[in-house]
Amino acid sequence: MQGLVKDLATLLGSTQILSQPEEMLAYANDATHYFKSRIPDAVVLPHTTEEVAKVMKYAFEKEIPVTPRGAGSGLAGGCTPIHGGIVMDLKRLNQIVEIDGSNMTARVEGGVVLKKFQDTVEKRKLFYPPDPQSGCVCTIGGNVATRAGGPRGVKYGTTGNYVTGLEVVLPDGSIITPGGKFVKQSVGYDITHLMTGSEGTLGVITGVNLRLLPLPEADRTVIVVCETLEQAAEIVAEIIARGAVPAMLEFLIKLAITIMNQYFFPPLPTDGEGYLFMFFDGTEAQVEYEAKLVSEICHDMKAKEVRLVEDPRAAAAYWTARANVYPLIQTIFERANSEDITVPRNKLPDLVRAVQEIAAAEEVMIGLAGHAGDGNMHPSILFPQVTPEALEKSEFAIDKLIRTGLDMGGTISGEHGIGIHKSKYLAWELGDIQIELMKRIKQAFDPKGIMNPGKIWMEDGDKHA
Amino acid sequence: MLRLEDYEKIIAKCSHCSYCQSTCPSYLAEQSESSVAKNRLLIIKEMLMHENLPFTPRAQEIVDNCLLCTNCTQTCSSKVPIDDIIIAARIKIGQKGVGGIKQFVMGKMLTQRGLTGALGKAGSLAQKLGIATKEIPQLASKSFDKMYSGTYTPAGTVKKRVAYFVGCGTNFIFPDTGEAVVKVLNHNGIEVIIPKGQVCCGIPALAEGDLEGARSMVETNIKLFTGLDVDAIITDCTSCGMMFKEKAAKCLSDDDPLQEKIAAVTAKIWEVTDYLQNQGLEVPPGRLDITWSYHVPCHRGWSPTVKDAPRQLLGQIPDAELREFDIPEQCCGGAGTYFMEHREVAEKVRALRLQDINNTVSDVILTQCPVCRFYIGFQVMDREVTHPIKILAQAYGL
Incomplete structure (x- = not known):
């Protein structure tokens, strides 16, 4: 890697290149810090797609690995530079380019923070539902790369359902714009959605076209305390079977409630084993009806307590606590x-x-x-x-x-992605033929294997770390 | 005791979730990972605690670049006391003698005169050394302690009795805040005692890693306020409040005989608007046709109600209307003496804050932190930045 930093500084200017060991330490992994980490050789901080392309073109020529990175809040080790090389920090591509209320669409740069985007569209009575719980920091580019989702998946799906187009810098530095502002398209292979969930292994996502919805006018939060975990699970299955569609339906155990209780007043009783947090949104009449229907189901199925939360501040506290369960757990x-x-x-x-x-x-x-x-x-x-x-x-x-x-007919990952954390299990779900196909797709996009190498499937000689 | 070694297990609680990116002002300004709380901890752990890597000047810069605003600590669900760990790291750096002349000079100034030592007398020296900004607040022609001292008894019945800890900001730069505090409290039937001989609360010294200096100030102040027959001890400054409530005890060893007195004094500490709101106003304020915005000081974590107190208190003034900022709790970059030592980052942080301020139309900006007051004030020309208690005084016609 001799001359790497010098070359990159010539390309982007020295203020956008980091290489000191203190800086590199900060880019060695994501939220799975206990897992595998690797110090990169250099970090680049591009501001524009053109700068991304310059770096990719250089890396392609020199065959240097490049690992794209958003907030580094991932839970699969996806942005860990396991083969060293360049980490590309995309947080400076942070412009919301357009919010088009008449088309119900938006265009953002890859490094835009999810919550900032959601707050901005909500001020205009628009709604972008995907809600990975790290929304206060995670980037939309990262969400697209991992096909991220969150509690609202039950009603609204995940990031992939809202992506209509992308701007992608390919490993050789060329720029493509699959999809677009339109909400449907039937033109050849769907490269937009092939990139969605590609975890940085096919190219760098620098721009995203998104579909928006109207902001629901009303909402209700319902909290249910259940005797046992099985009872909670059965209530969930019954709610779905009876056709109620909550916007969020979260399942928690007593242990989680005991540490979340600091957020709640009055605190939740801790004599149940299973807890359900539900959120309904839509028109006033709709949420009224659904909350009532679900309360009835819960009573019929002998839930210990059904708490309808009227005060919006109290309701917000339940959802803030829910978003913090992962870090909260680490306190004990x-x-x-x-x-x-x-x-x-x-x-x-x-x-x-x-x-x-x-x-x-x-x-x-x-x-x-x-x-x-x-x-x-x-x-x-x-x-x-x-x-x-x-x-x-x-x-x-x-x-x-x-x-x-x-x-049970399930999948190994609903929303975190595979990264390195779950690559061991990939073959269990997909089988060799699908993995082989994926490898050939990767080969087509990235013939030199420089894009976030070592991710999704296991490499020869890999040991589960 | 703020010993870095004691934080080994606590640092391990950091889940690396990155949520601190959302509120860390230096990260929001710099947008690179070494500027965020979780990675400062990582660098401290690897380079100062485990010494896996040598502690370099760049590492020191990264530790120094923290504003100690405590936003990360308040954001952290894993409850890692990041600000204490940064302070402990700075203390250790000072002990290792690698702090350099800057830290030495700042430390000395702060030990002798508190915040104002750095701002005033020493300001020109700091400028000569190239470590200070040209934006330095004017000292008041007459400091508060030259005008107010002793006991101030209300005209009617005495409902409560409080002692008033006067911070450096009010004493040397904004004595108008202190005047309003005394008058408003008296107007509400509260007697105010201002003990003589108060010194800086110690937070600026502690922020520089000068534990000795901070400890001596804590000792002086605690002895002064111990044993007073009062219902509460009032401060108008959220940072002084934090120093008493959260940091003072940590400046001394756990078995120090003074700990008991620290506990007794700090149990009574209140920020003045928080106290008034908690007590309830004795006299309803008069009409005041004014729109105001509230810049919530960063050092608010020590009281669960301090950030809402001005909102509720001033909400009782007929015709006064609160125009909220988009992000009321966003740091302004001033951060004690930080803006002098880290001018570039501080100005970037302030520029982010000013976007929100300039988008919010109001007659006056209120905040309980004297540094925010002048540091925002340097760049906001169209309205005054002042303490909420002054608006209350105005509504009372005091």
Whole structure:
């Protein structure tokens, strides 16, 4: 890598290149810091698509790995530069280019922070639903790259459902703009959605066209306390079966509630085992009806308590706490490894039972906090202490969890992506033929293999870290 | 005791979730990962605690570039006391003798005269050394302690009795705030005692890593306020309040005999608008046709109600209308003496703040922090920036 920093400085100017060891340390991994990390050789901070293209063209010529990065809040190790080289920090591509109310569309640069975008469109009574819980920091480019989602997935789907077009810098530095401002298109292969979820392995996402919805006029929050986890899961399955469509339907265990209670007044009772947080949005009449219907279902199914939250500030507190569950968990455990399995929603009670059986059999603690409404559970292995023995047990338990989810017709990742964290399981879900196809697609886009190498599938000789 | 070694386990609680990016002013200004709280911790851990990598001048710069605004600490769901860890790191850097002349000079100034030592007498020296900005607030012709001292008793019945801790900002730069505090409290039947011999609260010294200096100030002030027969101890400055409430005890060892007195004094500390709102106004304020915006000081975490107190208190003034900023809690970049030592970053942070300020139309900007008051004031020409208590005084016709 001799001369790398000098060359990059010539391309972009020295203020947009970082190479000192203190800086590199800050770019060695994402929120899975306990996992694998690798110090990059240099970091570039481009402001424009053209600057991104310049760097890619250079890296392509020199065959230097490039790892694109948004906020670094990912949970799969996707932006860890495991082969060193250049990390491309895209946070400075942060302009909201256009919000077109008459077309209900928007155009943003890849580094725009999700919450900033949502706040901006909501001021204009528009709505962008995808809601990964790191919304206060994560970037829309990162969301597209990981096909991210959150609690609103149950009603509104995830990022991929809103992307209508992209601007992408390919590994050789050429710029393509698949899709566009239109909301439908039937023209050849859908490269827009091939890039969506490609985790930086095919190109750098510098611009995104998004579809918007009208901002719902009313909402209701309903909190349900259940005797057992199974009861909570059965209520979820029943709600879905009866045709109610909450905008969010979250499943939490007592442990999570005890640490979230600092946000609530009055605190939630802790004599239940399972908890459901539900959010309905739409017209006033619609939310009134749905909240009532769901309350009835919960009462019929003998929930311990159904709390209809009227005060908007109190309701906001429940959802803020929900967004903070992952970091909150770390206040009491030394580590929490969050999994992302997603199953058909009628399998939820089976999954909950299976998780408890696995936890008991493997002698590990498994927390459950997930987007039950869309079947996306986040079983988390909780480590009171990280020891080699605990790590071994945990790996065994995760293997079993994933196998169980797949056997139920589920998937290994609903919204986090594969990165390096879940590459071991890719073949379990997709099989060799699909992986081979993916490799050939990668080859077509990135013949020199410089784009975020080592991600999604395992490389020869890879060991699960 | 703010010993870096004691934070080993606590640093491990950082989940690297990155949520601190959302409120860290130096990150928002610089947009590079080494400027954000979680990575400052990583650098401190690797370079100062574990010494896996050598502690370099750049690493020191990264530790120094923190404004100690505490926004990350307030944002952190894992409850990592990031500001304390930064202070502990600066103390350790000072002990290792790598702080350099800048830290030495600033430390000395602050020890002797508090915030104003750095701003006033020493300001020109700081400028000569090239470490200060040209934007330095004018000192008042007569400091507050030259005008007010002793006991101020209200005209009617004495409902409550408070002692008043006067911070450097009010004492040397904005004595008008202090005057309004005394008058408004008296008007509401509250007796005010202003003990003689108060010194700087110690937060500027502590921010420089000067534990000794901070400790001596804490000792002086605590001895002065111990044993007073008062219902509360009032400050008009949120940073002084934070120093008493959250930091004072940490400047001394756990078994220091003074700890008991610190606990007794700090239990009574209130920011003045927070106190008045909590007590309820004895006299309803008069009509005041004014629109105001509220810049919430960063050092608000020590009281759950301090950020809403001015809103509720001034909400009782007929015709006074609050025009909220988009992000009322966004840091202005002043941060004690930070704006003098890190002019470039401070100005970037302020430029971000000014976008919001300039988009919000109002007659006056209110804040309980004297540094925000002058640092925003340097760039806002179309309206006054002042303390909320002054508007209340105005509504009372005081």
